[in-house]
Amino acid sequence: MSGSAVRARRVSPPRPLAKARGLGESGWGWLFAVPAVMLIGGFVLYPVLNTVLFSFTDFNGLTAANFVGLEQYGRLAGDSVFHRTLLNSGLITAVATVLLVCLPLPVAYWIHRGIPFRRFFRAVLYLPVVVPIIVSSVAWKWLLDEGGLVNYVLVTTGLTSGPVSWLSDPALAIWTVTGVIVWRAFGIYLLIYLAGLATMPDDQLEAAAIDGAGHVRTFGSIVVPHLRGSIVLSSVIAFVAAMRMFDEIYVLTGGGPANASKNTAYYIWESAFSYFKFGYSSAMAVVLLALVLGLVLLGLRLAGRSR
Amino acid sequence: MKVFGLGTRTAVLAVLTAGAALALAPVLWLLSTSFKGRGDVFAVPPELVPASPTLDNYAYVWNQADVQRYFVNSLLASAGTVLLNVSVAALLGFALARFAFRGRKLLFLLGISTMVVPFPAIMLPLFVAAKEMGLTDHLLGIVLPTAAVNMWLSVYILREAFAGLPDELEEAARIDGCAPPRMFLQVMLPLVKAPLATSAILVFTLTWSDFLWPLVIMQDHGNFTISVGLQYFMSTLTSNWHHIAAVAVIASLPVVVIFLLLQRYFFTDVLSGATKG
Amino acid sequence: MVPTRPSRRRFLAATAIGAASLMISACGVFGGTTSEAAPSGGPATLEFWTINLKEGYTPYIEGAISRYEQQHPGVTIKWVDIPDFEQTQSKLLAAISGGATPDVVNMTPFILPKFAATDTIYPIDELTQDAGAVAAEYVPGLWDAGVIGGKAYAIPFYGSVSALIYNADLFEKAGLDPAKPPANWDEVFAAARAIHDKTGASGFVQTLDDFDDAGNPSDILAGQAGVPLLSDDGKKAAFATPEAVAHLDQYAKGVAEGWIDRTSVNGGVMDGAKILAQGKTGMVFLGPWILRWLKDNTDEQTFKKFKVAEHPEGAGGAANGFLQHFAIPRAAKHPKEALDFARYFSGTTLELAKQAPVLPGLASIAKDPYFQTTEETKVLVDQEVKFYWPKHPAVAEMFAALRAEFQSALLGDKPAERALQDAAKRWDELLAAGS
Structure with missing residues (x-):
């Protein structure tokens, strides 16, 4: 863990500043952390701990729960729908994260380097972020269904021979929802990169230009290394958001057809609030949490080693 | 000096234009639908620009189902959530970045992993906790939990930002006899405006979009937010599309306007001024 | 309009509870949820x-x-x-x-x-x-x-109660008599083929969502094919019969050949209604309440095309409600x-x-x-109405499983027979679990 991203870029030399003021590093650190710890403790950690407790019970949301030990976990092991949703969560998260981390990079570079109409592009590409998710998802649903505008355009221009079943083809539905997430969140990552580029000294770019470095080389050898922190930040945010994704699936496909686009977050919601299986859904949440925790630890270790 | 040559510029502009069209298409389509009359929504071939535009839909929904009230509630709830979230996250982000305090790693790890627990998994215990605190039907019932649930997003962004500030800044402040609270408020906070604005707009959007929690925590119709109100128009038995489109535009407009007004803060390069040299 | 402020003390108490709840005091959730009925009056x-x-x-x-x-x-x-x-x-x-x-x-x-x-x-x-x-x-x-x-x-x-809502215009174009809509399911399938062959539109949309009067799987099996969903003692699924397989096969064929609209596979009630409003399908099987929606969302000319008739008679004998x-x-x-x-x-x-x-x-x-x-x-009020779903605590989950298997069958990923057998197996597990 030490030497990992946890301590970010600075830390080591002792900080006389804090010590001199009597409270010490830990004292000051915790003082600043108290409001956040209270909020997170009351409204996130407490419910999460409850969820962990529920996972050992047969809680149905209505009547007092009985302790059932690891029964729910045993049931999960044999639930093929759950396995399918884990796979789907993994696929959606992997593809969405890669696309969201990589695609906005060159766009940020172009905008930063002053491509014409950059203010316009910047604003327009961010627009999907600020439209309420439920609104944009419904708009996409109307556009993408069998009789929607997208198919109308595809068929009339002869690009496809018949309407494409974006939402009802099991091989396609999961990528359709992934695409809508990427569409919606693209602007966030563009913003992060632009903020990162704003801290880049111009003389570096100028020096590269004088050296005769082309855009590709400048981008690869100066811009990307400079944005390393932003890229890690983007990866974490994209990963978390994709894992939690619920609204788009809820509106677009309801997890179908035949569970093809159902992720674990959706299955948790369905099990809890449609099937009244809170014990079971909590066990899923715990498994998901454990898997992600493992991945995060692994990621931090790798990130630490590469530094 | 032109940074991009003509060929590159053309190619890049073509790509960006295609991207912009894709980003805009659903939004424009909604906008167009919101001006359509009752029979034009399902016209085949679809009308891109309404043949006979009308404002009736806006007039109808604006006077229906307390839309104005929902709207104000959303503004208050989102603004309150952002204020609480960003200020608290800035404190913690600062602490994580600048103090090597004991338990820091554990705190960070705990934060980042609880962030991935899907909201439905914690909704029930969260409601019970909020109810015990007397938060039902109260604005804080949205503000506190929503600020907390999205806390780690802002903490992460701001921790990165504070960690990126040069050590010399801290040293100089120390020599001036600057205590941590002052250093936070007067020296460092002004230098992370862009990340602050980024967190703020993200949290604002998330709060504005949220439709499940406000519905659960609020009992009285008068306390619902616009995203809940939207559902009245969207659910199965009432989905009149020209009305949905009009409410959707009304529900999106303020966020868009706020973004356009504040966007110069997101892209501010005040930070580069401080780090240069 | 804006919610009232709680007192300061109340808020402080709230924060304190928030902090204290770190100690996993789950009593609120685990405690009993029932209370004695208060005296009336x-x-x-x-x-x-x-x-x-x-x-x-x-x-x-x-x-x-x-x-x-x-x-x-x-x-x-x-x-x-x-x-x-x-x-x-x-x-x-x-x-x-x-x-x-x-x-x-x-x-x-x-x-x-x-x-x-x-x-x-x-x-x-x-x-x-x-x-x-x-x-x-x-x-x-x-x-x-x-x-x-x-x-x-x-x-x-x-x-x-489920009814037949149809587009009289498409009926005429397909050479069918709009005054004599199909009265049973063989006629429905025949009319659907005719509409698809002659006009290119699909014959009907039958979505699979939970709205029973929109004809979810319970109607397709129990209402249309006349297959009981459960055994007499209510402990086993009873719908995986040859009649049900034959009926579901028709559906799979219809989707594959285009005379059943593909929206049926993963669309909801309102997606079907949209297809009807656009004139892209001949029939839907919904409660007459959908007419109010059609009226609000189509122009007068279009709305006039839509007619309502009694639900085609299935082997189950009554319309689904x-x-x-x-x-x-x-x-x-x-x-x-x-x-x-x-x-x-x-x-x-x-x-x-x-x-x-x-x-x-x-x-x-x-x-x-x-x-x-x-x-x-x-x-x-004139149709006999029946509610075909089992009154079992796990009914929502049973239907979710049935719907997923139906989708596999309609998409041709699974033969109808296996889809129904798999669904029945899942139902048996859920029925045995008891809740």
Whole structure:
């Protein structure tokens, strides 16, 4: 863990500043952390701990729960729908994260380097972020269904021979929802990169230009290394958001057809609030949490080693 | 000096234009639908620009189902959530970045992993906790939990930002006899405006979009937010599309306007001024 | 308008609880959720939940409430309308866990069995001496939908019956007689093929969602193919029969060949309605309430094309229905008053029916001459209605499993026979688990 991203870029030399003021590093650190710890403790950690407790019970949301030990976990092991949703969560998260981390990079570079109409592009590409998710998802649903505008355009221009079943083809539905997430969140990552580029000294770019470095080389050898922190930040945010994704699936496909686009977050919601299986859904949440925790630890270790 | 040559510029502009069209298409389509009359929504071939535009839909929904009230509630709830979230996250982000305090790693790890627990998994215990605190039907019932649930997003962004500030800044402040609270408020906070604005707009959007929690925590119709109100128009038995489109535009407009007004803060390069040299 | 501020002390206490709750004090959630019925009489505030009636029906609801309040001094009704059926469950579960339970709740048959099985709602006979007399007031089919294990748990509010809504224009173009719509399922399939061959439009949309009057899998199996869903003792799935396989095969073929609209596979009720409104399909099987929507969303010329007829007769013999009913949670503070109000409110449905064609729960209202005045209301009261779904606590999960298997079959990923067998296997597990 030490030497990992946890301590970010600075830390080591002792900080006389804090010590001199009597409270010490830990004292000051915790003082600043108290409001956040209270909020997170009351409204996130407490419910999460409850969820962990529920996972050992047969809680149905209505009547007092009985302790059932690891029964729910045993049931999960044999639930093929759950396995399918884990796979789907993994696929959606992997593809969405890669696309969201990589695609906005060159766009940020172009905008930063002053491509014409950059203010316009910047604003327009961010627009999907600020439209309420439920609104944009419904708009996409109307556009993408069998009789929607997208198919109308595809068929009339002869690009496809018949309407494409974006939402009802099991091989396609999961990528359709992934695409809508990427569409919606693209602007966030563009913003992060632009903020990162704003801290880049111009003389570096100028020096590269004088050296005769082309855009590709400048981008690869100066811009990307400079944005390393932003890229890690983007990866974490994209990963978390994709894992939690619920609204788009809820509106677009309801997890179908035949569970093809159902992720674990959706299955948790369905099990809890449609099937009244809170014990079971909590066990899923715990498994998901454990898997992600493992991945995060692994990621931090790798990130630490590469530094 | 032109940074991009003509060929590159053309190619890049073509790509960006295609991207912009894709980003805009659903939004424009909604906008167009919101001006359509009752029979034009399902016209085949679809009308891109309404043949006979009308404002009736806006007039109808604006006077229906307390839309104005929902709207104000959303503004208050989102603004309150952002204020609480960003200020608290800035404190913690600062602490994580600048103090090597004991338990820091554990705190960070705990934060980042609880962030991935899907909201439905914690909704029930969260409601019970909020109810015990007397938060039902109260604005804080949205503000506190929503600020907390999205806390780690802002903490992460701001921790990165504070960690990126040069050590010399801290040293100089120390020599001036600057205590941590002052250093936070007067020296460092002004230098992370862009990340602050980024967190703020993200949290604002998330709060504005949220439709499940406000519905659960609020009992009285008068306390619902616009995203809940939207559902009245969207659910199965009432989905009149020209009305949905009009409410959707009304529900999106303020966020868009706020973004356009504040966007110069997101892209501010005040930070580069401080780090240069 | 803006919620009132809690006192400062209250807020501090709240923060303290927030901090203290770190110590996993889960008592609130694990504690009992039932409470003793408070003695009745005296002033009472009843919290009343409906589903999706605020937009468009507010004057009706508020008018009915204020009339009741005038007749019953001391009783105040607090009305809460939930936008959508699925969200009712989330909100209701949270409310029950938190002890903020409403007194009268609009429920659907998909969740009622769970509440009955957990004894979290009142059986009607615990709240009134003459439960038999109450039962006799309602349309028998609708009342029975709320009877679980021999006990009635709900007061019918309004219902709906599946009908055939079709595009007369497409019928003519396909050489079919719009005055003689298909009367059974062989005719439906034949007409669908004809429409697809002659016009290129699909023959019909039959979506698979939970709205029974839109013909979910229970209608396809029990209503259309006439296959019982459960064995006589209710312990096993009984629908994987050759008749069901043959019927589902027709559907798979229809989707593959295009005479059944592909929207059927993963669309919802309103997606089907959209296809109909666009003139891209010939028929849908929905309750006549959809006509109100069609009227609001199409121009007059288009709307004139849509006709309504009785639901094609299936082997099951009756049209498939759906309903909304009222239940009274055990945690209600004034259950007797709640029952009185629920009965009162189900008596106001003529007013509702005049705004949207729905079937009233009260038998006396269903006999009102108003329902004979138009075709769309006639099909409601003239058809025999049946509720085919099992009244089992796991009904929602059973249907989710059935729907997923249907989707596999319609997409050709699985032979119909295996899809039905797999679904039956899942049903058997759920039935054996008991809840």
